[in-house]
Amino acid sequence: MAKRTVEVALSTSGLDAEGRPQRTPLLVDEGGRVTTLEPPPAIEPELEGEHMLINIGPQHPATHGVLRLVLELDGETVVRCIPHVGYLHCGFEKIGEYRQYNQIIPWTDREDYLNSPGNNIAFALGAERLFGVEITPRCTVLRVIAMELSRIMSHLVWLGTTCIDIGAFTPFLWSFQERERIYTLLEQWIGARLTTTLTRVGGMAADIPDGWMDGLRDFIRTFPKTIAEVDRMVTRNGIWVGRTIGIGAMGPEEAVNAGLSGPMLRASGVAYDVRKDFPYLDYETYDFDVPVGTQGDVYDRFLVRMEELRQSVRILEQAVARLPDGPLNVDDARLILPPKTKATSEMESMIHHFKQVMEGPRPPIGETYVAVESPKGEKGYYFVSDGTPKPVRWRIRPPSYVNLSAIPKLVEGHLLSDVIAINASIDIVMGEIDR
Amino acid sequence: MNPSADRLRERFPQAFVRAEVVWGETTVFVQPGAVLDVVRYLHDDEAERYDYLSDVTAVEYRDLELPLQVVWHLRSLPHRRFLRLKAELPKGAPLVVPSVFPIYAGADWLERECYDMFGIRFDGHPDLRRILMWEQYQEGYPLRKDFPLRGRFSRSEQLRQALAAQPESRYSMHELTIADAFEDLPQDMRQRLARGERTGE
Numbered sequence: 103m104a105k106r107t108v109e110v111a112l113s114t115s116g117l118d119a120e121g122r123p124q125r126t127p128l129l130v131d132e133g134g135r136v137t138t139l140e141p142p143p144a145i146e147p148e149l150e151g152e153h154m155l156i157n158i159g160p161q162h163p164a165t166h167g168v169l170r171l172v173l174e175l176d177g178e179t180v181v182r183c184i185p186h187v188g189y190l191h192c193g194f195e196k197i198g199e200y201r202q203y204n205q206i207i208p209w210t211d212r213e214d215y216l217n218s219p220g221n222n223i224a225f226a227l228g229a230e231r232l233f234g235v236e237i238t239p240r241c242t243v244l245r246v247i248a249m250e251l252s253r254i255m256s257h258l259v260w261l262g263t264t265c266i267d268i269g270a271f272t273p274f275l276w277s278f279q280e281r282e283r284i285y286t287l288l289e290q291w292i293g294a295r296l297t298t299t300l301t302r303v304g305g306m307a308a309d310i311p312d313g314w315m316d317g318l319r320d321f322i323r324t325f326p327k328t329i330a331e332v333d334r335m336v337t338r339n340g341i342w343v344g345r346t347i348g349i350g351a352m353g354p355e356e357a358v359n360a361g362l363s364g365p366m367l368r369a370s371g372v373a374y375d376v377r378k379d380f381p382y383l384d385y386e387t388y389d390f391d392v393p394v395g396t397q398g399d400v401y402d403r404f405l406v407r408m409e410e411l412r413q414s415v416r417i418l419e420q421a422v423a424r425l426p427d428g429p430l431n432v433d434d435a436r437l438i439l440p441p442k443t444k445a446t447s448e449m450e451s452m453i454h455h456f457k458q459v460m461e462g463p464r465p466p467i468g469e470t471y472v473a474v475e476s477p478k479g480e481k482g483y484y485f486v487s488d489g490t491p492k493p494v495r496w497r498i499r500p501p502s503y504v505n506l507s508a509i510p511k512l513v514e515g516h517l518l519s520d521v522i523a524i525n526a527s528i529d530i531v532m533g534e535i536d537r
Numbered sequence: 538m539n540p541s542a543d544r545l546r547e548r549f550p551q552a553f554v555r556a557e558v559v560w561g562e563t564t565v566f567v568q569p570g571a572v573l574d575v576v577r578y579l580h581d582d583e584a585e586r587y588d589y590l591s592d593v594t595a596v597e598y599r600d601l602e603l604p605l606q607v608v609w610h611l612r613s614l615p616h617r618r619f620l621r622l623k624a625e626l627p628k629g630a631p632l633v634v635p636s637v638f639p640i641y642a643g644a645d646w647l648e649r650e651c652y653d654m655f656g657i658r659f660d661g662h663p664d665l666r667r668i669l670m671w672e673q674y675q676e677g678y679p680l681r682k683d684f685p686l687r688g689r690f691s692r693s694e695q696l697r698q699a700l701a702a703q704p705e706s707r708y709s710m711h712e713l714t715i716a717d718a719f720e721d722l723p724q725d726m727r728q729r730l731a732r733g734e735r736t737g738e
Contacts, residue, residue, distance in 0.1 A: 155715040172708065174715045184712055188669035195654075196679055200686055231560050358614065361590050361643020374589070374614050468559045471610055471621065473591065482610070486596050494599060499592040499610070507646035536669060 153181060156518070160189045164267050164522045167532030169506075171521065178517045183510045187503075190536035198496035202462030203229045203303050206496060211297035213498060214534040216259050218298045219288070220252040220476050226301035227382055228472035228483040232465045233303060233437065240428045241305050246383050246421045247318070248300055249474070250414040254325070255284050256477035256529075257407050257414075264404070264526040265336065268345050273332045280328050287317055303463065304438055305431030315422060322418050329411050337408070346401035350512040350524035353398060360511070361504045364479025365406045366528060370398030376475035388417050400527040407529075410477075436463045462491035471499075478502045478529055498537055502530040539563035539620050541585055549575055554625075562621055569607070569624040573635035573661070576622070579611060580640050587611040587620060590637065593647035595655045597682050607634050607657060626657070636662040654680040672709065673702070 159170040168189035174182040194213060198206045210221040223245045230237060237245075258281040262274035285295040291310050292298050300307055336342050352362070357370035367374055375392045377385040393409035395402030431438045439458055444451040467489045473482040479501030486495040505528050512528075513521045542556040542565050552571030557564050567575050579587040591610040604625040611620045626632050636659035638644045648659040649668040656678035659665055667674060675698075676689040688695065 153715055155712065172712045172715075182715075184709070188671065191669040193679060196684075196686060234560070356642075358588050359642050361641060361647075372614070379614065379617050380612075380619065469564075469596075470560045470562060471592070471619075480591060482592060484592065484594065484608070484610070486598075488599060490599075495594075495596045497592070497594045503646060503650075504643055507643065 158521070160186075165525060166263060166530055168536075169525070169530065169532055171509075171525070173513075173518070173521065175518060178519075180513050180516055180518065180521060183513045183521070185506065185509055187506070187532070187535050190532050192537065194537040195496055195498065198493060200492060202491050203465070203493070204462070206493075207301060208297065208299050211299055212533060213500070213537050214256075214476065214478065214481070214502075214531045215296060216256040216531055217252045217477050218296060219248040219300045220256075220474065221481070222299060222301040223249055223383075224472065224474040224476070224481055225483055226303055227474065228470060228485050229303040229465070231470045231472055232468060232485050232487055233463065234466065235304055235432050235434055235437065237305065237432055238429050239426050240430055241432075242383055243421050243425045244306060244310065244430070245301070246385070246388070247418060247425075249383070250417050250421070251284050251287065253414050253477045254411055255281050257411050258284075260407060260477070260526075260529045261332065264523075267522050267526040268342060270336060270339070270342065273336055276328055276332060280325055283321055283325075287314070287321065290314055290317065302431070302438075304434055309430050315425070318418070318422060322415055322422065326412065326415055329408065333408060337405070343401065345520075345523055346404060346527075347399060348397070349400045349516060349520050350527060351397055351399040352508065352512060356511075357398060357508075360508045362479070362508060363501050363504065364475070364477065364529075365403050365410065366479060366505050366508075368393060369395035369402035369406045371396055376473050376480050380473060382472070382474060388420050390416050400523050403527045403529075464489060464491050473499065476501055478531065478534070479505060498534075500534045500537065502528065503535045506530050506535060539618055541565075541579065541587075541618065541620055544584070545575065545579075548578065562619065564621040564623055566623045566625065569626055569634045572607075572609075572622070572624050573637065573639070576609070576611075576637045576640055579620070579622075585613065586615050587613045587618070589614050590641035590643050590647070593637070593644055593651055595651050595657055595680075597655065597680070599682060601628065601682060604628060605632060605655070605657070607651070609637065632657045633660050634658075635660050636665075638662050654678055656681065666709075673698075 154175045156173045156175055157170070158173065159165040160168040165171065170186040170189070172184040172186065173180055194209050197209060201209075207222055207225055210225045211218040214221055258277040262277040265271070265273040288298055289295050291314060292300050292308055352360070352370050354371040357367050358372055358374075362370070363374065371394055373392050373394045376382070378392055390413045391409075393406045393413070395406050435454065439445070440451040440454050445455040446452070465487045467487060469484070469486040471482055471484040473480050475481075480499065481501050482499030484495070484497035484499065485493050488494045509525065509528065512524050516524065538556065538558050542563050545565055545567070546553045546556065549567065549571060552568045552575060554566035554568060556566070576587075579585045589612040591612050592608070594608050596606045596608060604627045607624045607626065609622040611622060612618070613620075624634055626634070632655070634657060636644065636648055638648065638659070639661065645662075645664070646668060648662050649665060651657055652659060652662075652665050653667040653669055666672060670679070677684055679688075690698070
């Protein structure tokens with residue numbers, strides 16, 4: 103196709119020697135469409151090839167916490183990225199070695215604080231395997247409900263903050279409104295909103311109150327509308343698509359090798375979901391799909407998380423339908439405290455209560471690694487017990503820590519503004535990374 | 538028991554120490570020096586295909602006579618298997634194991650954390666620096682059992698060190714090679730950098 107060059111006055115950014123606006127040549131094809139614009143002259147040619155050091159964080163709103171990235175830039179392109187973590191390190195694992203098993207559960211709230219019920223449950227599952235107890239059917243279903251609510255909660259925060267990072271404000275308000283409804287439900291159930299401490303080893307801290315299920319049903323009924331609204335607003339939005347497609351892509355083999363998990367790994371096309379591959383809490387009996395991406399870029403991670411929200415609603419529907427009556431906690435005197443009325447009226451129960459609280463239950467000698475599918479990926483707890491009431495070693499396998507370790511590869515060659523989008527797409531929680 | 542344990546016993550008779558099953562999870566103990574070969578076999582062999590490294594960590598028992606254990610949690614996504622690999626490092630000897638970074642890129646930060654918390658050196662890791670603690674941290678390795686819960690230094694000493702910290706120590710030597718940052722450094726730091734040193738070591 104023949105191309106002709108026309109001169110168009112583009113802007114008044116520069117004036118020529120006679121004081122008229124500079125003319126920049128444009129390529130126009132026969133249909134009259136502008137196809138290519140010649141690159142504007144370099145403003146500061148002497149800077150070419152010289153690299154710049156940019157420090158982002160630790161106190162920067164777009165790093166989602168106290169993450170610090172040191173970037174080497176060539177113009178606007180990232181040449182190298184050196185992440186620094188540890189600003190929030192509190193030594194959770196060390197403190198856990200000085201606490202009884204039930205006393206560690208409040209610490210699990212505070213690592214991945216967007217997913218506290220999920221952490222409580224993961225911890226309890228691990229400790230229960232170490233103690234060798236089977237939880238009751240009612241407890242299992244209630245835990246599935248809490249787990250999926252917490253996944254929705256975490257994904258909503260991710261959705262809102264990522265939209266803000268990329269420049270859309272409204273989805274943030276909508277998603278935080280929905281998140282508030284889950285917090286209200288949790289508050290009715292357990293009394294706390296953010297740091298729930300929902301479980302105990304062998305059961306839950308409390309049963310759901312009367313009428314709670316109606317609130318949950320109401321949420322399940324109306325929540326998909328909000329997802330659909332955000333979907334309509336963002337998924338085909340030109341700005342959103344332009345900012346996310348092809349950004350921070352990683353292939354399946356590389357993603358598995360880098361140890362990525364959760365939506366990060368599934369966006370790269372690997373259908374690894376702990377709920378399907380290594381089931382716990384009877385997840386194999388629920389009917390749900392694992393969404394998988396093809397490109398592994400920021401857009402695919404967004405699509406995967408959006409679909410996971412819908413799948414979580416599906417699981418919630420099934421869990422609500424099958425919630426059985428019956429006891430909530432295991433019938434095991436090693437683990438469960440006697441009722442308060444008995445503890446204040448009977449000598450044996452009082453002694454039992456005292457020993458339980460002061461010394462704590464003793465697991466047998468052994469070790470176990472229990473992994474669950476947290477919103478961020480494979481969240482594992484590794485316990486080693488030497489038969490005393492306190493663990494020898496309590497290890498958290500933090501999914502966002504391993505996911506974040508891939509960021510130097512993900513951002514390389516992208517623009518500085520894409521670093522923010524890529525960082526948001528990893529869905530990091532610094533509380534979990536630094537522990 | 539995970540069938541991989543028996544295959545490891547046949548294939549690595551020298552390196553294989555023992556295998557045990559606790560709560561349905563198979564643990565294979567191997568000689569520390571052979572870890573890289575064992576992991577490479579587990580990763581590459583068609584029957585094994587442990588392509589996913591879940592975790593690298595270490596365990597020190599309260600009984601200080603017992604050896605320190607380095608733990609690898611491996612998953613085979615195609616075969617849906619889980620295997621725990623352990624190597625025991627006796628007390629008194631240098632704490633060194635081979636790095637599995639050449640096989641799993643995901644081992645990068647996990648090994649750095651293990652080094653940071655336990656002082657175990659991963660031979661062959663390209664960038665074994667502290668990660669959660671800062672690079673100038675002098676108090677030792679926090680998750681070792683001889684490390685007190687409150688830390689080794691007194692509060693006043695910790696405060697003194699924090700106040701005396703140099704602003705450029707926030708950047709590693711590695712980073713200071715970028716752009717003009719190097720030219721603005723004090724003379725002694727430039728010399729240390731020229732010798733290939735890193736901050737805090």
